[in-house]
Amino acid sequence: RALAVAEERSKMQRDLHDDVAQTLAFLSLKAQRAEQHMDQGRESLTTRDIRDIAQGLRRAYLTVRDLLDVPEARLPQSLHDALGELADSWSHATGLPLKFHGVAGSEPPLSPGVRRHLLQITREALANAGRHARPTTVWLTVERTDEALLLRVRDDGRGFAPGQPWGLGLTGMQERAKLIGAALEIRGEPGKGTEVLVHLPLPR
8 A cells, every 4th residue: 555655656746847837937938038038128039929929728637627626646547447437427417318339358558648648638528528519319329440449428508609819728638638639620500519529649
């Protein structure tokens, strides 16, 4: 038990150092440069600076939230099991039917970090469906091909208008996908539901 606690603490320290500490150091440098520019009578922050700071803060927030919400020590050993538990808890909490089809028995080997990001993307997609879509049914499917793992969250809700701006939750989903080398696509039309598709290439 002591060894397990020590290993989990060590993993958390590495995550905090590699992600949060480095991000905070980067933001500190940005702030110092802005202060220097102000002293010199120059523009303190450019549009790119503000974008970089926002992305850095978002990345640090996602890392900390993951460490608090889903430590790797508590992650199920398979993505199928993790998504199944999430589907059951979401359906129970919302009272909405969720049809889940996974890849039990044919799941590719995924690192805990990849499983964690896929789980959080799914959690955010389901949260958006529950809060905004007003669906009668939601589908969660995972498929494996020779080249990729495909994860879909689809609902029959009210959809969204083309060009509608993304909120922070959807931006976070996109950033998580980039972190694991996946592509994120969101499809929808007014009155025709929404589909979130994650395309994760698999090593040959």
